[in-house]
Amino acid sequence: MSEEDERMLREELKTAANEKDYTTAVAKAEQIASYYEEVGNAEAAREAWIDAAKLFFEWAQSQRRGSSHKQSAKSMVNAANIFARLGIDAEAAQAIDLAAQDLLLAGAEYLVWRQPLGSAVCYSTAAILFILVSQEEKAQRAVDEVRTRLDALRGDSMAISLIDLPVHLKFAKNQLDSRTLNNIKTMVYSSLIPALNNAGLGEFIPYVERTITGIESFINANLQFPILEHEIKLAGEVLIDEPFDIQVLVTNSGEGAARDVELEMVPKKEVTVIRDFSKLKVSEIQPESAASFAWRCIVKSENTLQETQEINLSARLSFTDPKNMRQTLTVGPIAFSTISPKEQDQIRVEIRAVKDNIQKTREELLVVAASAGEEIFTKTMDIFEQLLSQAEGFIEAGAVQNAKAWCSLLQLQLELMKDIPSQIKPAED
Numbered sequence: 001m002s003e004e005d006e007r008m009l010r011e012e013l014k015t016a017a018n019e020k021d022y023t024t025a026v027a028k029a030e031q032i033a034s035y036y037e038e039v040g041n042a043e044a045a046r047e048a049w050i051d052a053a054k055l056f057f058e059w060a061q062s063q064r065r066g067s068s069h070k071q072s073a074k075s076m077v078n079a080a081n082i083f084a085r086l087g088i089d090a091e092a093a094q095a096i097d098l099a100a101q102d103l104l105l106a107g108a109e110y111l112v113w114r115q116p117l118g119s120a121v122c123y124s125t126a127a128i129l130f131i132l133v134s135q136e137e138k139a140q141r142a143v144d145e146v147r148t149r150l151d152a153l154r155g156d157s158m159a160i161s162l163i164d165l166p167v168h169l170k171f172a173k174n175q176l177d178s179r180t181l182n183n184i185k186t187m188v189y190s191s192l193i194p195a196l197n198n199a200g201l202g203e204f205i206p207y208v209e210r211t212i213t214g215i216e217s218f219i220n221a222n223l224q225f226p227i228l229e230h231e232i233k234l235a236g237e238v239l240i241d242e243p244f245d246i247q248v249l250v251t252n253s254g255e256g257a258a259r260d261v262e263l264e265m266v267p268k269k270e271v272t273v274i275r276d277f278s279k280l281k282v283s284e285i286q287p288e289s290a291a292s293f294a295w296r297c298i299v300k301s302e303n304t305l306q307e308t309q310e311i312n313l314s315a316r317l318s319f320t321d322p323k324n325m326r327q328t329l330t331v332g333p334i335a336f337s338t339i340s341p342k343e344q345d346q347i348r349v350e351i352r353a354v355k356d357n358i359q360k361t362r363e364e365l366l367v368v369a370a371s372a373g374e375e376i377f378t379k380t381m382d383i384f385e386q387l388l389s390q391a392e393g394f395i396e397a398g399a400v401q402n403a404k405a406w407c408s409l410l411q412l413q414l415e416l417m418k419d420i421p422s423q424i425k426p427a428e429d
Contacts, residue, residue: 006035022059026078029055046086053082053091064102069109070122070201073102077203093133096207100129103204104142111149119146120159121195125204127166131173132211139166162192173215176223179324185212223322226287227254228261230317230331237337237400240301243274248331250317251290258319259284263293263331266314270303285319299338307340339400347400350407351391357414358384364421384410 013028033048056079063072076099083092107122123146130139146163165187172181193205233247246265252258264279265271275296282291301307314332321327362381387410394403 006032009035017055017058020062022055022062026052026055026059049082049086050088053079053095056082057095060098060102064105067109069102069105070199073099073106074201074203076102077207080207096129096133097135097138099204100126100133100135100138100142103129104145107146111146116156116159117162117195118199120156120162121192121199121201124162124165124192125196125201125208128169128208128211129204131166131169132207132214136170139170143167158191161187162195165192169211169215173218176219176322177324178216178219178223178322181212181216181219188212219323224256224287225254225321226252226256226258226285226319228252228258228285228317228319228329230329232331232334234334234336235397235399236402237339238299240299240304240307240338240340242341243296243298246295246297246313246334248293248315249290250285250293252285252287255287256322257284257286258321261285261291261317261319264316264318265295266316268311268313270299270311271313272298272300272303274298301340304338307338307342309338311336311338337401347395347404347407350411351388351395351403354391354407354410354414355388357411358388361414361417364418367421384413 009028009032013025013032016022016025016028029048029052033045033052036042036045036048056075060072060075060079063069063075076095080092080095080099083089083095103122103126107119107126110116110119110122123142127139127142130136130142143163143166165184168180168184171177172184188208192208196202196205196208229251231249231251233249235244238244248263250261250263261282261284262279263281265273267278273295278295280293280295282293285291299311312332313334314330315334317329317331319327358381387406391403391406391410394400394406
């Protein structure tokens with residue numbers, strides 16, 4: 001473009017602006033700005049784009065005076081697009097605010113014309129734009145205003161749903177509720193955006209999408225998530241046909257609350273829950289808190305192939321996270337061995353035999369204890385008594401296999417001690 005062409009273009013722009021021919025004026029201003037960009041004159045291009053945005057402001061004012069509020073709203077969006085592209089955020093936000101106000105007036109006109117869907121599209125979009133520029137009070141007033149005139153919208157469920165969108169959007173943001181936001185997104189893309197296109201308001205779609213994206217980012221940045229850890233408390237061995245408890249302690253070591261927490265045992269034919277249900281529930285577990293779950297169970301002989309066997313259980317731990325999404329973890333393995341009452345009785349008999357052997361060994365060793373040191377002998381035998389008590393304690397705790405191993409060890413040690421009298425020669429007087 002020559003200097004003369006540029007001068008003529010500026011003259012045409014000035015003439016169009018003076019004559020309020022904003023269609024021509026805006027086109028000329030954008031042409032000049034594009035030219036400066038092509039030749040690499042960034043400063044001049046920026047000034048030209050700002051002039052174009054100001055023309056859109058003037059155009060919107062002219063359209064308002066003519067009560068063409070839908071068109072004035074579109075002019076303000078065009079101005080906002082320019083300011084946003086230049087990084088002039090304050091002016092861009094102001095333009096969006098004014099565009100939203102124009103949409104409210106357009107929505108009121110649709111009400112007068114008894115067109116509820118058109119009105120709902122304008123009111124809903126206006127409220128969403130107010131939320132975008134952090135004017136949530138204006139958004140609420142916009143919704144309240146149209147709700148007072150619901151008589152004109154009665155019977156149009158789509159219109160009412162669209163008007164409710166900004167309310168749900170505010171709720172999702174304030175409550176950090178991702179599930180509600182996902183439902184809103186579905187409604188926006190299935191209903192509001194098609195309605196905007198049908199109403200000739202497609203220019204507003206990017207700003208509606210920007211609002212949704214902004215709130216989604218806000219929620220993700222502010223959510224605090226729970227971290228659930230579990231500890232299983234269970235006897236290593238359980239008796240067939242005798243009740244036993246499985247306890248699970250669930251601790252939240254995260255920063256967010258886990259809500260609607262459920263712990264459900266995965267069914268297994270060998271194990272029957274005899275108290276409460278297989279699914280246990282608590283309403284929530286706050287950070288740095290814990291909840292205890294317990295099942296009273298039984299392994300019935302009729303459900304087992306053999307009395308002594310290894311059983312592995314698992315459970316599903318599920319909860320609702322701060323994004324209102326269900327999360328599921330696996331708790332396990334919950335492992336234990338089964339033993340029969342006969343086996344338990346047998347080990348009791350063996351322990352009694354060990355006790356008798358200890359007494360007999362004590363009597364035999366007393367003969368040589370005087371020369372070897374009676375105190376040392378007594379302490380040695382006391383140790384055996386303690387070991388025997390330990391074996392009995394294993395039985396009471398349900399650890400029968402441990403008791404059997406302990407008892408066998410004691411018997412071996414006693415056999416070795418029985419040979420002591422033959423190895424010690426009593427001292428002669």
